[in-house]
Amino acid sequence: MTAVRIAGELVGIDSSQVALETFRMWRVRCLPEVLRPDAPSREGVKESLRSYAHELELLVASDEAGREVTRVSEELLARDVFGPLGGVVDVGAVNATGSWQLADVSVGDFLARRQEDVERLRAAIRSLCGFGDPVMAIADELGWLRDHQVSGVSLLLWSGGAAGAPRSLEGLERLDDPSVVRRMCRVAADLQLTRFLQGVIAAAVAAGTDVSRGAPKVVEVLDYGADLAGGSVGRGVRPAEIFRMWRVAHLPGLLEPGSGAEEDDKARLRAYEQALDGLLGVGVGADGLE
Known part of the structure; x- marks a missing residue:
């Protein structure tokens, strides 16, 4: 399953503003820790996470997502x-x-x-x-x-x-x-x-x-x-x-x-x-x- 498809399913879980804010908070709070150079995660996992984050950003910013991108509340x-x-x-x-x-x-x-x-x-x-x-x-x-x-x-x-x-x-x-x-x-x-x-x-x-x-x-x-x-x-x-x-x-x-x-x-x-x-x-x- 591609990162694009997974990201689409994740966005589709909840179309509310809460889902968007949750994604942005995850990107700020959790993702940096996993992507740190000294983090134990394998490089392949890190690359997949970067792909998911990128595709999610594109989807929540697109017209197809059906909502306006706003900053964390x-x-x-x-x-x-x-x-x-x-x-x-x-x-x-x-x-x-x-x-x-x-x-x-x-x-x-x-x-x-x-x-x-x-x-x-x-x-x-x-x-x-x-x-x-x-x-x-x-x-x-x-x-x-x-x-x-x-x-x-x-x-x-x-x-x-x-x-x-x-x-x-x-x-x-x-x-x-x-x-x-x-x-x-x-x-x-x-x-x-x-x-x-x-x-x-x-x-x-x-x-x-x-x-x-x-x-x-x-x-x-x-x-x-x-x-x-x-x-x-x-x-x-x-x-x-x-x-x-x-x-x-x-x-x-x-x-x-x-x-x-x-x-x-x-x-x-x-x-x-x-x-x-x-x-x-x-x-x-x-x-x-x-």
Whole structure:
């Protein structure tokens, strides 16, 4: 069966806008990882995936597909921002206890104490990403910005399984141990802040936010996010560290030739990387020389 025929059947599964958005999200999120030079996939498989992606793009862009090609919806972009922000809030609430005892955690109290910072963060996200009221409401719909329970299991998920999946009741109880909780918080802060940065940059690029205005806003957003994750002002991961993790974990996959990202978007991503590198002082060494 040819790539053209398979692609046609895939498009025919669902003619709704959701199908189109799903394809575009797959092309941005999943395809780059499989096509990376160090990915374990065989070259023949990689070539087939490139063919499918190309044929799908042609079909969804054609008149025969019966719909207009649009960019990824604001709603999906917003979930990539506010989802990781939930992990940031949970980690911050745990770190704020200073004991890393989950019984001491109150997300509601933490958010009440940091309400002004949260509102400033939301305002900065709105300005940077161009989100309107309905899209900003997604942050409330997800439930991370109101009181909820933080468990060892939820921290395990936020940290990408850093502590290892429990295989018994004893293993499950181990996730509540303060030393394990503290380690999961450190890993979760790195992981979720890096994903959060990817989300806000992707939304800013999609919104067409000019780099000269957007890059300082990204730094502002990172400042608030890092402080929230730390549990108190000045205790979070440094924004420069988040940026460097993003530049290694996300940017290469978006810029490589087989990523599927549009050339204009790649140019904007490069511009954001260069501007953020300068603003955060990443390119300057300890001796002050570049």
